[in-house]
Amino acid sequence: MNVKLIFSIAKSLLLARWKQTLVAAIGVTFSITMFITLLSFMTGLNDLLDGLILNRTPHIRLYNEIKPNVNQPLNLATNTEYQHNFISSIKSGNSRQEIYNYAAITEVLKKDERVLGYSPKIIAQVFFNDGAIDITGIVNGINIEDESKLFHFNEYITAGNASDVEKLSNSIVLGKGLADKLLVNIGDVIQLTTSKGERFPLKVVGYFQSGLQEFDKTQSYASIATVQKLLGKPSNYVTDLQVKLKDIKAAPAVTKEYARLFNTDAEDIQTANSQFETGTFVRTLISYAVGITLLVVAGFGIYNILNMMIYEKMDTIAILKATGFAGKDVKRIFIVIALSIGFFGGMAGLLFGFGLSSIIDQIPFNTAALPTIKTYPINYNPMFYLIGSVFSLITTYFAGWFPACKASKIDPVIIIRGK
């Protein structure tokens, strides 16, 4: 009832003290601006940092661990209820590192709805020969196309062309750190020795830079065929299968299923990189806490200003009540005042927040560790804007609630007689 009237009275009261109103609204605007900017920037950074690892990490990794056989012959021979064998100095068996039934497994993966894609990999330990010195390193045999599609491999290539690895036989992409150690340029040929003692010449076709220095000092990439040749293995030899799922949260469950189904070792991303999730969570929590603190402070500002307004407008409130406005009408008027400060202040805050994040997005940010990043990262998630607007309304509502209750309880007799 009388919504229009209440709004018109609220508007008149607001405009009568427009300077105070403006100060209150600026308080809300400022806090919402900071809230949006802070969250956008913080989560942008979060995504960037997580991306460093998580983008390149498969959701599920299938492999065969070198480990002792769980079914030791002694146990098989003397398996009785009354006996327990203590065996010391067990050695790992000469089990194969390759994934059994590689072709059959890939068939299953192709058909599985939950799987976004997979990429085979061979990991080979080698020595890079640099004159008299041997540098230990790892050659990863990968399928460049799959690896780029699923794990953004091509984004980390800083010089040369990743696809050359596939086109030229006996070619390699070196980590930037490793290339610096070996003092090689693109086009040079390096020598490496496999763990079996065979020497191989490989041509350097590119550098990659992951952002993790230690990683770049030991890693290099070559095509699967090249690595199979290095190791002297047949073309079905693959040591790792990297699987990317459509939903990362399903990884632990699917991992267990695959481990059982394929009778192999399997590791999910959550287990492998649990620290990143914790870090992300804590950083987001801090951003929200700061944002909400700002809003609460703005809320106190509104509370103060409304309180002052009520003292100033005692006469107005008294006469409104004397001429037939009930306590709840007066309360509504003041809540409308508070909410409109929150609404307009919040709207402006969303706009300024967007503007400020866009500006930050343009600031150059060059670091050796992150070759693909040129400006500060910003996450323009609409959810932040939604949360910001909802919070601005909620805080101003509560900031208005107490002064409004006070106003509704003003006794007109005391005010009118007090003159």
Place this chain on the structure above:
Amino acid sequence: MSEIILEAKNICKDFHDPVTIRVLNNINFSINKGDFVSITGKSGCGKSTLLYILSTMDTDYEGELLIDNVSMNEKKEAQLAKVRNEKIGFVFQFHYLLNEFSVLRNVMLPGLKLGKYSEKEVEARAMDKLKMLDIGHLAQKSVNQISGGEKQRVAIARALINDPHIIMGDEPTGNLDKKNSEIVFDIFKKLAEEFNQTLLIVTHDQNFADRTHRTIEMEDGRILNSKANAFNS
């Protein structure tokens, strides 16, 4: 003879702070439709206190109050607000117009609150009331721009907007000079005699009281006497 608009039965009121003092003691009287009644008495005799009880704004009393033959005792705050809006018009000593609004808007506010007419109609009615009080030309002005006497007339127009059963005034001429007091009195008289409007005015201006139809004189929280005044013009 004619219908009773307002009736007070055994109204008593105590002030409790700092010690309990009885300010109103067994007030009994009634006002008929079309009456022009004044309440007089010395300062502190309780006449304003009585008016605020009769106006339903003060609910802390004993006894019974009937407006339009309906008891006010059981009503809640919101219902009483509705009664004030619909049936009672107020004129205070101080004009109490709202500075945030124009003169016309001030008059319209209680009408808009009532919601009986559309905004256009309320506006037309407000204009009529202003014109009736010869202040139609002030309608669009801000409250700060008009004189004290004019403000009081605007306040009367506001009191009239919802065609109340009764208009109550608390020293409506208390802040005005003689000329403006005369104007306000003449308006009240005209309302009573031409429009059959019921009026209940608290005043300590004996000259004003003597010219009303009936004067209730109070002393120490009691009604001393209630006498009809000789008709004069």
